[in-house]
Amino acid sequence: MLKDLFTKTKKKKYATIPSESAKQDVPEGIMTKCPNCKKIMYTKELVKNLKVCFHCDYHHQMNSRERIASFVDGGTFAEIDSNMKSDNPLGFPGYEEKLEQDRLKTGLNEAIVTGKAKVMGMDTVIAIMDASFRMGSMGSVVGEKITLAIEMADKLRVPFIIFTASGGARMQEGVLSLMQMAKTSVALKRFSDNGGLIISIMTHPTTGGVSASFASLGDYNLAEPGALIGFAGRRIIEQTIREELPEDFQTSEFLLKHGQLDAVVSRLDLREKVGAILEIHAPGGELNWQEL
Incomplete structure (x- = not known):
């Protein structure tokens, strides 16, 4: 079914x-x-x-605002932690200037938007990564905002939904960026242990430390068609193992075929399908499979 x-x-x-x-x-x-x-x-x-x-x-590709408009119930999204901004903890040359350029270009303070919203009438906490800001790279603020969103979902006893789109860990923050892999994973484990529902939706691209941590830890791991999902790049892997990889390697369809995804879902159907999952897991919720 x-x-x-x-x-x-x-x-x-x-x-x-x-x-x-x-x-x-x-x-x-x-x-x-x-x-x-x-x-x-x-x-x-x-x-x-x-x-x-x-x-x-x-x-x-969609940016975070377009995702919100197309996915959540109209007028229900309430953003949280919108004022959080990255610092330059390692004094990386030019980093602050690049951050400011992306803030002006996108209207965002960071590469993720988080908030409370209804999806098909059901309460959720949602996090949406935005590849237009530093290629959706994961720095300290991205990890912190995801963790706070998970903790809010746990407090409110509602499902947590995350859209991932990222080039991986943010090199300008070094090990502080890599630490977000463990931080977000621990937060998800705690949320799961408390009975929370996690829905991860991987979009193009979801790579590096993001794919190796919170993106792959959903109770349901979904992906959009044709999305690039993987850790290391194709050429690096081919050079390392000295083999030519399949043409569809690291696509969402390839991952589905090898058991790493639960489903590949068209964006045109995503809201309806996620809504059905939420209904299945809602307290006392019922689903008429004949209507799907």
Whole structure:
């Protein structure tokens, strides 16, 4: 029955594509070219389709605000710890300037947004990593915000949902960044021991120390189609083992095939599927499988 929960996919609607002559007169930003199938679409229509390509189902990257708008119940998200900012504990040259540049570019103070929200009418605490800020890298503040969000979920006795998107540990913070792997993992273990539900949703890319810690510790480990998920890079592994790796190595589909994920779920179906999981685990909750 659980398999059936993840097999249905919403039927997609296709946008009208302008002619070649018309494209030449289209202002920049009006159209988006899919990096996978190379088809050109109206950006506005692509956004309405949750940034999933109409032609090949390629999942374009979403920032944290777009995730919130597409996933949680409207008007229910209440951000927490939004004022937390990274320092420069190791005095790494140029680090503070780069952080400030990303703050101005993204409107965020760090590479993760956390808060309380309802999903399909059910209370949750949610954490959403944002790859547009320092490539979603995990520094001390990212680890602290995740830990505080987990502790809030534990206090409120509600599920914890995390969207991961990261290049890994933040090199400018050295071992302090690596320590966040253990810190967040311990917080999740404590939450789990207290009966908490953890849903991890891995998006493109989820790599390095993030993939090796909290991203892989969900009661349900889900991923979007085609997401890159892994620890070390493909070339490093090939050079180390002196073997050529499969073409789909470290994709979400590869991990699912080898038992490292519970399901690969289209973004178009994700809210509904996660809502069904929440309903299953809700106190006294019931689920009519025939409706899935």
